[in-house]
Each structure stands twice: as C-alpha cells, then as structure tokens.
Amino acid sequence: MVLSAIVYSLANIGNIFYSFKYRNQTIKTIYKIVFFLIVFQFATGGIIDTISHQEIRNIPLIFHIVIWCVGFLLFFPTFRANFILGYKNHLTKQVMKKKKIFISYSVVLGIVIILIGIGFFAYRYFISPIISSRMKMPEELNTPKVLVGSDFLLKELFVQDVRLGTITDIALGEFEPGPGPEVGIVGSKGVLFLDENFNVKSLTMFSVNAGHVEIIDVEGDRICEYLDRGGGWQDVSLIDHKGNAIWTYGGMPGVDNICSGDIDGDGLLEFVVGFNGGGGVQLLDRNGKEKWKQPDRNVWHVELVDTNDDGSLEIVHSNAAGQITVRDREGNIISQAKPSPYFSHFSLCRWPNKKSREYALLSENDIIWIFDFDGKVVAQFNAPKCGTLGHARGIPVKLKTDQPEYFAVIVEFSNWKRSILYVYNESGTLVYQEIFTESCASIAAVSIDKSNVESILVGGVGKVWQYK
Ligand SMILES: [Ca+2]
Ligand SMILES: [Ca+2]
Ligand SMILES: [Ca+2]
Numbered sequence: 063m064v065l066s067a068i069v070y071s072l073a074n075i076g077n078i079f080y081s082f083k084y085r086n087q088t089i090k091t092i093y094k095i096v097f098f099l100i101v102f103q104f105a106t107g108g109i110i111d112t113i114s115h116q117e118i119r120n121i122p123l124i125f126h127i128v129i130w131c132v133g134f135l136l137f138f139p140t141f142r143a144n145f146i147l148g149y150k151n152h153l154t155k156q157v158m159k160k161k162k163i164f165i166s167y168s169v170v171l172g173i174v175i176i177l178i179g180i181g182f183f184a185y186r187y188f189i190s191p192i193i194s195s196r197m198k199m200p201e202e203l204n205t206p207k208v209l210v211g212s213d214f215l216l217k218e219l220f221v222q223d224v225r226l227g228t229i230t231d232i233a234l235g236e237f238e239p240g241p242g243p244e245v246g247i248v249g250s251k252g253v254l255f256l257d258e259n260f261n262v263k264s265l266t267m268f269s270v271n272a273g274h275v276e277i278i279d280v281e282g283d284r285i286c287e288y289l290d291r292g293g294g295w296q297d298v299s300l301i302d303h304k305g306n307a308i309w310t311y312g313g314m315p316g317v318d319n320i321c322s323g324d325i326d327g328d329g330l331l332e333f334v335v336g337f338n339g340g341g342g343v344q345l346l347d348r349n350g351k352e353k354w355k356q357p358d359r360n361v362w363h364v365e366l367v368d369t370n371d372d373g374s375l376e377i378v379h380s381n382a383a384g385q386i387t388v389r390d391r392e393g394n395i396i397s398q399a400k401p402s403p404y405f406s407h408f409s410l411c412r413w414p415n416k417k418s419r420e421y422a423l424l425s426e427n428d429i430i431w432i433f434d435f436d437g438k439v440v441a442q443f444n445a446p447k448c449g450t451l452g453h454a455r456g457i458p459v460k461l462k463t464d465q466p467e468y469f470a471v472i473v474e475f476s477n478w479k480r481s482i483l484y485v486y487n488e489s490g491t492l493v494y495q496e497i498f499t500e501s502c503a504s505i506a507a508v509s510i511d512k513s514n515v516e517s518i519l520v521g522g523v524g525k526v527w528q529y530k
Contacts, residue, residue: 197451197477199475199478199480200447200449202447202497203447203475203478203480203482203497203499204499205497205499206496206497206498206499207496207497208494208495208496209446209495209496209497210492210493210494210495211485211492211493211494211495214485214493214494215461215485215494215518215529215530216529216530217496217527217528217529218527218528218530219525219526219527219528220260220517220519220525220526220527220528221247221254221256221260221262221525221526222524222525222526223247223254223265223524223525224523224524224525225249225251225252225265225267225524226247226248226249226250226251226252226253226254226524227249227250227251227252227523227524228249228250228501228503228521228522228523228524229247229248229249229502229503229504229521229522229523229524229525229526230248230249230250230273230274230275230276230503230504230521231246231248231275231276231277231504231521232245232246232247232248232504232505232506232508232519232521232526233245233246233248233276233277233506234246234506234508235277235286236284237255237277237279237284237285237286238255238263238264238285238286239284239285242257242258243258244256244257244263245257245260245508246277246286247521247526248275248276248277248288248504249275249521249524250268250272250273250274250275251267251268251272252265252266252267252268252305253265253266253268253275253277253288253305260510266303266304266305267305268288268290268301268305268306269305269306269307270290270299270301270305270306270307270310272288272290272299272301273290273291273292273293273294273296273298274290274291274292274293274503275288275289275290275291275301276288276289276291278322278331279331280300280322280330280331280348281329281330281331281348282329282330285303286303287300287301287302287303287308288300288301288302288305289301289320289321289322289333291319291320291321292312292317292318292319292320293476294318294319294338294362295316295317295318295338296312296316296317297310297311297312297313297317298310298311298312298317298319298320298335299311300333300348300350308350309349309350310350311333311335311346311350314339314341315337315338315339315340315341316337316338316339316341317335317336317337317338317341318336318337318338318360318361318362318363319335319336319361319362319363319364319379320333320334320335320336320364321333321334321364321365321366322334322366323366323367323375324375325345325366325374325375325377325391326391327374330347330348331348332345332346332347332348332353333345333346333347333348333350334346334364334366334377334379335364336358336361336362336363336364336379337361338360338361339359339360340357340359341361342355342356342357342358342359342361343355343356343358343361343364343377343379343389343393344356345377345391345393354392354393355393356389356393356394358379358381358382358387359381359382359383360381360382361379361380361381362379362380362381362406362407363379363380363406363407363408363409364377364378364379365377365378365379365408365409365410365422366378367410367420367435368420369388369396369435371419374391375391376388376389376390376391376396376435377389377390377391377393378422378435380405380406380407380408383400384400384401384403384404384405384406385398385399385400385405385437386398386399386400386401386405386422386433386435386436386437388435397435397436399436399437399438400437401424401431401433401437401439403424403426403427403429403431403450404426404450405422405424405433405437406424407424407453407454408422408423408424408433408454409422409423409453409454409455409456410422410423411423411432411455411456411457411458412457412458413432413440413441413456413458413469414441414458414466414467414469414488415458415466415467416457416458416467416507418458421433421434421435421440422434422435423454423455423456423471424454425445425448425449425450425452425453425454425471425473426450427449427450428444428445428446428447428448428449429442429443429444429445429448430442430443430445430448430454430456430471430473430484441490443469443471443484443486443490443492444492445471445473445482445484445492446492446495447482447497448473448482448484449475451475451477451478452473452474452475452481452482453473453474453475453476453503454471454472454473454474455471455472455474455503455504455505456469456470456471456472456505457469457470457471457505457506457507457518458470458507459485459507459516459517459518460507460509460514460515460516461485461515461516461517461518461530462515463513463514463515465487465488466488467488468485468486468487468488468493469485469486469490470483470484470485470486470505470507470518470529471483471484471485471486471505472484472502472503472504472505472520474501474502474503475501476501476503479499479500479501480497480498480499480500480501481497481498481500481501481502481522482495482496482497482498483495483496483498483502483505483518483520483529485518485529494529498520498522500522500523501522501523502520502521502522503521504519504520504521505518505519505520505521506518506519506521507519510528510530515530517529517530518530
C-alpha cells in the first residue's frame with residue numbers, strides 16, 4: 063500500500079508540474095486538492111499502514127478506501143483535461159517566462175509544506191487519539207484482583223522458576239527418555255520437567271530467543287521437541303530436545319504463526335506457517351523446507367485439526383478479512399466462513415468435556431466464543447472486561463466429583479502484560495473471575511492427587527498457579 067501510494071503520488075507530482083507549465087487556473091486548483099490528498103494519504107494512510115496490525119485493523123482500510131476513491135475521482139478527469147488543454151496550449155505556442163515559472167514552483171512548494179503540516183496535524187490530533195483509545199488499557203486491569211467467586215477456588219503456587227520466562231505450555235505425556243510420564247512446564251526461555259509426583263526432574267534452557275513455545279514430538283519417538291510459534295511478526299523455530307534450534311523460519315513479510323501436525327499421515331510432523339501481509343500460507347516439511355505456498359493476507363493464526371472426522375488433518379486459519387478458512391493438505395480451500403466477531407487470534411479447545419470434538423475459541427467484544435469450523439457459534443460466554451484485544455485459551459476441567467466439567471478460559475493481553483481467568487459452570491454462568499497483572503499464556507487441567515478431581519493450572523511469568 064505504501065509503495066502504491068508513492069507511485070500514485072509521483073504520477074500526480076509529475077502531472078502537477080506539467081499543469082503549471084501550461085498555467086491553467088482550473089487545473090491548478092484541482093491539483094491543489096489532489097496534492098492535499100497525496101499529503102493526507104502519506105500523513106494518515108501511509109503512517110497507519112506502516113504501524114498497523116490486528117488491533118487497529120479497521121482504520122487503515124477505511125481511510126485508504128475514502129482517500130483513494132476521492133483521489134482517483136479527481137485524478138482521472140484532471141489527467142484527461144490536463145493533456146487536452148496542455149496540447150492545445152502547446153499548439154498555440156504560449157511560452158512562459160522564467161520568472162513566472164519560478165513563482166509557480168515556489169507556490170507549489172509552499173502548498174506542499176503547508177499540506178504536510180496539515181497532514182501531520184490531522185494525524186496527531188485526529189488519527190492518533192483514535193488509535194490510542196482503542197489500544198488504551200482499562201484502569202481496572204492495573205490491580206490484581208478476584209472479581210467473582212473468591213471463595214469458589216483455592217489458589218496456590220504450583221511451581222516457580224524465573225529462568226523459564228513466560229509459561230506458554232503445560233503438557234502431560236512421555237517427553238523424556240527413562241521410565242514414567244512427565245509434566246512439561248514450557249516457557250519462552252526453557253522447559254522444566256516434573257515427574258509423576260510433581261517433583262522437579264530436569265531443566266533445559268533454549269539457546270534461541272523464542273516466543274510462544276509448545277511441546278511436540280516430530281518423529282513420535284517419545285523424546286520431545288519444541289515448536290517456537292513466535293509472537294506475531296517474528297521468526298519461528300523448531301527446537302531440539304536439548305534446546306537448540308534445528309531450523310528457523312521467517313523473513314519478510316513476517317511470520318504471524320506456525321503449527322505442526324502429521325498432515326500426510328507418514329508418522330512425521332509437517333508445519334504450516336501463516337504470514338503477515340501478503341505472505342499467505344505455507345507448508346514446510348520436518349526440515350523446514352517449503353512444500354507449497356497459497357496466497358492469503360494477514361494469516362493471524364494457524365492450526366491443524368480434523369474438522370470433518372475423516373481421520374486426517376485439515377488446516378484452519380484466520381486472515382485479514384476475519385474469515386475461518388479450512389484448507390486441505392495441498393492448501394486448497396475447502397470452506398471459508400466469516401463469523402460476526404472479527405476472527406483473528408483463536409485457539410483450539412474441546413468442549414463441553416475433554417472427550418468432545420475440538421472447536422475454535424476466540425475472545426472478542428466482551429464475549430468468549432466457541433465456533434465450529436464452518437463459522438457457526440457453538441457456545442458463547444459473557445466475559446466482562448475481556449474486550450477485543452486478548453488471546454483466549456480454554457479447557458474443560460473436572461473441579462468437583464458431583465458436577466459436570468467446568469469451562470476455564472485464560473485471556474491474555476500480551477501488549478499490556480495483563481490476563482483474566484474466567485471459570486464457567488455447566489450452564490455457562492461465570493463462577494470465577496480473576497485479573498492478573500502479567501501475561502498468562504497457558505492453561506491446563508491436571509489431576510494432582512490421582513483422584514477423579516482436577517485442578518486448573520495457569521502459567522504466568524516464571525511460575526504456575528494451581529486452582530482447586
Ligand atoms: Ca522426537
Ligand atoms: Ca507427515
Ligand atoms: Ca479431516
């Protein structure tokens with residue numbers, strides 16, 4: 063968009079000088095307006111486009127549409143008029159005096175300077191406040207507080223190790239050589255393994271500067287690897303069991319997200335990458351080599367999930383238009399739907415219990431939504447203060463023996479380093495709500511004392527809390 067604005071503007075500047083050469087008063091007046099639009103475009107559209115991301119996504123689009131529509135309406139009639147009149151003038155061989163040319167060019171320069179000033183004034187006092195108000199953190203997120211159900215759950219520190227960074231995955235399984243399953247507490251800087259009795263077993267630090275890291279197993283050999291899914295607009299990595307990068311993927315226009323899954327059923331994981339801007343969607347093999355690429359814009363988040371219960375995985379991703387897009391293993395679009403809230407940073411969750419199928423979870427407009435992959439609303443939960451800028455992750459959790467599973471959702475506001483935990487009962491009533499003054503990017507349900515009751519584990523920065 064910025065590039066096209068430059069081309070558009072250069073074309074207009076060329077025409078302006080051409081028009082001044084032939085000194086037609088009407089054309090000059092029109093070009094003053096066009097010039098204003100060029101400057102306005104740079105001062106508003108250009109700047110916004112440069113800094114734009116998902117949170118202010120609607121602003122650049124509206125401004126570009128308006129500015130470009132008005133600009134071109136003015137541009138094309140004047141373009142025609144300019145050349146016709148210019149040619150006639152040329153035929154009559156009117157010759158401008160050098161002094162008058164100098165004055166004309168000075169006037170143009172003066173107008174440019176004034177309009178740049180107006181453009182920046184418009185940005186400073188009109189556009190910037192709109193962006194700020196959208197991005198401004200609500201006051202109530204400044205204080206850690208239990209807002210609902212302070213006597214419903216007991217909160218304890220489950221594990222703490224500041225070396226781990228922000229905890230981004232809490233997983234149970236067979237991840238390390240040696241007997242017995244582990245609990246993997248994965249952070250942005252390293253991973254801590256606990257044994258079956260939740261005692262610390264080992265610590266591995268990552269040698270890469272990672273974002274959101276999750277445990278995976280590329281070959282199914284029960285020795286885990288790690289997928290650094292990035293943090294939006296940053297490179298992503300496959301990390302080996304010892305914490306070193308096997309490969310890193312990225313470059314321009316920037317990776318938004320990556321996920322893994324065995325899409326071709328050969329027992330080895332493949333990787334799907336979603337790019338910012340016009341980078342589209344790519345499939346990588348286990349070595350990080352591109353297998354195919356499909357076009358799309360701003361692929362905010364990607365997942366691999368069996369959407370149609372046929373036993374093989376499909377690719378599900380969001381995009382700039384807010385569409386749930388489902389693709390087959392070759393990247394061909396199977397279905398596309400546009401839910402009413404803007405569909406961007408979703409996660410996968412099972413609901414209403416852990417045996418249920420997977421759905422897409424999203425927090426938007428103070429509501430936590432569960433969608434199927436055709437974009438239909440399966441469930442929605444009132445989530446006060448969750449706004450539109452959070453990333454939601456949720457789990458069904460068996461908190462009480464005599465009750466069906468509760469539904470616990472952590473909404474992370476990574477820009478503000480704040481989070482909110484919501485817990486709903488079977489009928490969707492909010493029974494617990496807590497504000498955290500840090501990023502909480504993971505949640506899990508774990509049976510701690512081998513009973514049929516589970517605790518909620520919430521990963522914060524260098525620590526995990528347990529709720530029971
Ligand atoms: Ca492995
Ligand atoms: Ca495979
Ligand atoms: Ca399938």
